[in-house]
Amino acid sequence: xxALTQPASVSGSPGQSITISCSGTSSDVGGYNYVSWxxxxxxxxxxxxxxxxxxxxxxxxxxxxGSKSGNxxxxxxxxxxxxxEADYYCCSYGDSAWTVFGTGTKVTVx
Amino acid sequence: QLRLQESGPGLVxxxxxxxxxxxVSGGSISNSDxxxxxxxxxxxxxxxxxxxxxxxxxxxxxxxxxxRVTISLDTSNNQFSLNMSSVTAADTAIYYCARARFDSxxxxxxxxxxx
Numbered sequence: 001x002x003a004l005t006q007p008a009s010v011s012g013s014p015g016q017s018i019t020i021s022c023s024g025t026s027s028d029v030g031g032y033n034y035v036s037w038x039x040x041x042x043x044x045x046x047x048x049x050x051x052x053x054x055x056x057x058x059x060x061x062x063x064x065x066g067s068k069s070g071n072x073x074x075x076x077x078x079x080x081x082x083x084x085e086a087d088y089y090c091c092s093y094g095d096s097a098w099t100v101f102g103t104g105t106k107v108t109v110x
Numbered sequence: 111q112l113r114l115q116e117s118g119p120g121l122v123x124x125x126x127x128x129x130x131x132x133x134v135s136g137g138s139i140s141n142s143d144x145x146x147x148x149x150x151x152x153x154x155x156x157x158x159x160x161x162x163x164x165x166x167x168x169x170x171x172x173x174x175x176x177x178r179v180t181i182s183l184d185t186s187n188n189q190f191s192l193n194m195s196s197v198t199a200a201d202t203a204i205y206y207c208a209r210a211r212f213d214s215x216x217x218x219x220x221x222x223x224x225x
Contacts, residue, residue, distance in 0.1 A: 003156070036212055038157070045206055045215040046149075046157065057213055089157050091212070098170035099147075099159040099210070 004029060004090055004102035011108040012080045020105045022073040022090030028100055030071035034093035037066060037075045041086045049088075050075060077107070085109045112137040114207050114216035122201075122223050128194040132207030132216060133187075140185045142166045145210030148181065148192045150203040151218075158203075160192065162210040197223045 005023040012018040022029060022037075029035055035053045038046040048057050050066035053073060063078045073092070077084055090102035118130035132146070139146055147162030161181040163169040171179055180193045194201060204218040 038212060040157075045218055046212070047215075048211070048213045051211060051213070091157075091159070097159070097173055098162060099172075101149075101157045101159060104156040 002100075004092060004100055006088075006090060006102040006105045008103075009106045009108065011110055012077075013110045014080055014082065016080050017076060017078040018080060018107065020075045020077075020088055020090075020107070022075070022092075022102045024071050024073070024092055024094075024100075026071055027096065028092045028094035029068065029073050029090075031095065032093045033068070035066065035068060035073040036091050037064075037073075038089045038091065039084075039086050040089065046089065080109055082109050112209065112214045114209070114214055116205060116207050116216045116219040118205075118219060118221070120220060120222060122197055122221060123225050124198055124223055125196055128192070128197050128201065128221055128223075130192045130205055130207075130219065130221070131189050132191070133189050135188070137209075138185075139183055139188055139190060140165045145170075146183065146190045147208055147210040149206045149208055150201075151206070152200075152203045160194075160205075163190065199223050 037050040040046040053068045054066045088105045094100045113135045115133045122128045145162040145164045148160040161171045163181045178195045183190045202223045206218045207216045
C-alpha cells in the first residue's frame with residue numbers, strides 16, 4: 001500500500017487561506033469517506049483536525065475545513081495564524097490497508 | 111478525559127523483539143465502538159500505521175509489517191501491546207499508541223535499534 005501523495009510544503013502569510021491536497025486512488029481516498037487530517041507540531045504527538053472528510057472534532061477551530069473530489073482530498077486553513085505552522089498528514093481507509101497515511105506537508109507561515 | 115501512555119525499552123538489539131505497552135486511562139478499551147492501534151515515525155520522517163485492534167477481536171495489520179507484528183488487548187489492565195520481531199535499524203522510530211480514530215494519542219516513545 002503506497003502512501004497518499006501530499007505536497008512537501010505549502011506556505012502563506014498571516015490571514016491568508018491555504019489548501020493542502022492529498023492524492024490517492026479509487027481504492028482509498030476516492031472509494032470511502034474516511035479521510036482524516038492530522039496536525040503535528042515539532043516534538044509533539046499528532047492532533048486530529050478533520051475526520052470523515054469534512055467533520056471537525058470538538059475544540060478544533062472552524063478555520064480548518066476538509067473536502068474531497070474524486071481521488072483527492074483537501075484541507076483548507078483559512079485566516080492563517082502563526083500557530084498553524086506545523087506538519088500536516090492526511091490518512092484514509094483503503095482496500096489493501098486498513099489505514100494509510102499521506103507523505104506529509106510542512107506548512108510555513110511567512 | 112482519555113489518556114494514553116506508552117511504555118517499554120528505549121533500546122533494542124538487532125534481530126530481537128520490540129515490545130511496547132500502552133496504558134489507557136479515562137476510558138475502557140473494552141468499548142467495541144473503538145479500535146486501538148500503533149503508529150510509528152522514524153526520526154525526521156512521516157507517519158506509518160502499524161496495526162489496530164478492537165475488543166471484539168477484529169484486528170488489522172499494515173501488510174508491509176504483518177509478518178513481524180502482533181497487537182494484543184489486555185482488558186483486565188486496560189492496556190494494549192505491540193510486539194515486533196526481528197527488528198533492524200530501519201525500525202528505529204518514535205512509536206505512538208492511539209485510539210484508532212486518531213482522536214487521542216500517547217506522547218510517543220523513541221525506540222532505537224542498535225547493538
